[in-house]
Amino acid sequence: MEVLVAEPHGMCSGVARALEIARQTLEQHPGQTLWCFHELVHNEHIVAALQARGMRFVNAIAEIPEGARVLFSAHGVSPEVRQAAALRCLEIVDATCPFVAKVHAEARRYAQEGCQIALIGHKGHDEVVGILGEAPEQIAVIETCDDVRALRQKVAVSQVMVLSQTTISEAMYEARIADLQAAGFEVQFPKVLDICYATRERQQAVRALAQQVDCVLVLGSRNSSNSKRLVEVAERAGCRAALIASPEELETIDLLSVRRLGLTSGASTPESLLDRLRDSLNAR
Numbered sequence: 001m002e003v004l005v006a007e008p009h010g011m012c013s014g015v016a017r018a019l020e021i022a023r024q025t026l027e028q029h030p031g032q033t034l035w036c037f038h039e040l041v042h043n044e045h046i047v048a049a050l051q052a053r054g055m056r057f058v059n060a061i062a063e064i065p066e067g068a069r070v071l072f073s074a075h076g077v078s079p080e081v082r083q084a085a086a087l088r089c090l091e092i093v094d095a096t097c098p099f100v101a102k103v104h105a106e107a108r109r110y111a112q113e114g115c116q117i118a119l120i121g122h123k124g125h126d127e128v129v130g131i132l133g134e135a136p137e138q139i140a141v142i143e144t145c146d147d148v149r150a151l152r153q154k155v156a157v158s159q160v161m162v163l164s165q166t167t168i169s170e171a172m173y174e175a176r177i178a179d180l181q182a183a184g185f186e187v188q189f190p191k192v193l194d195i196c197y198a199t200r201e202r203q204q205a206v207r208a209l210a211q212q213v214d215c216v217l218v219l220g221s222r223n224s225s226n227s228k229r230l231v232e233v234a235e236r237a238g239c240r241a242a243l244i245a246s247p248e249e250l251e252t253i254d255l256l257s258v259r260r261l262g263l264t265s266g267a268s269t270p271e272s273l274l275d276r277l278r279d280s281l282n283a284r
């Protein structure tokens, strides 16, 4: 079996930056607990390694002792969370990815200008929850066509400013924009697309790879939005694809009829994990 690897793949600059901030903070304060609001990045291997080094993960600011140090994840947080942290006198270390921070800044700016904002993304994802918190009255999260219909019924405005989660697929983005236009909205956009370069490049690479192989394996966690999108993009290109969280899961995939196998990994997957996957394939 021939194995081809998508280029680029794997860890993006935002995740690498968040990990470096975490590493430096842990080193600067040895023996002290570093609390992290939500998973620092969506990868269970990285989270487990950080836990072993003394980081503790929580889903509510109230769980953190007053005056302690808290790390905000690469996915960013809402103003409400920042306020709750300030009330508990927490020392904030902010690892929000600059591309996510850009969408927050856009949400604040367009909300102040009185715009109705359509935020295309996945409901409940940490990043979407954080951006929505910037102006909950003026932002509608648009995941499906039904959400567009609900927005049409709720607001009388003709214009909407379209923002998006950084890690959605371009296909989803374009489909929801078409839905908004079909519902009679005049859509406006920020100057620079919100889907980040890392997401777009990895999706383009897997789309090209899918045309050359019989099956694509995406190495990434099941709660990693960008990893799940890589599977969807490969499938949409007509290729069989599967998400595996670790090299051990290789055993669950039927590769008997596969002559050419494509590999890629999500933006929060360490390269060492992909090396282990290659080793497992070689061993087979």
Ligand code: SF4
Pocket: 012, 013, 014, 015, 074, 097, 098, 099, 100, 166, 167, 196, 197, 198, 199, 226, 267
């Ligand atoms: S996927 Fe994009 S937005 Fe998310 S952390 Fe990486 S660079 Fe930042």
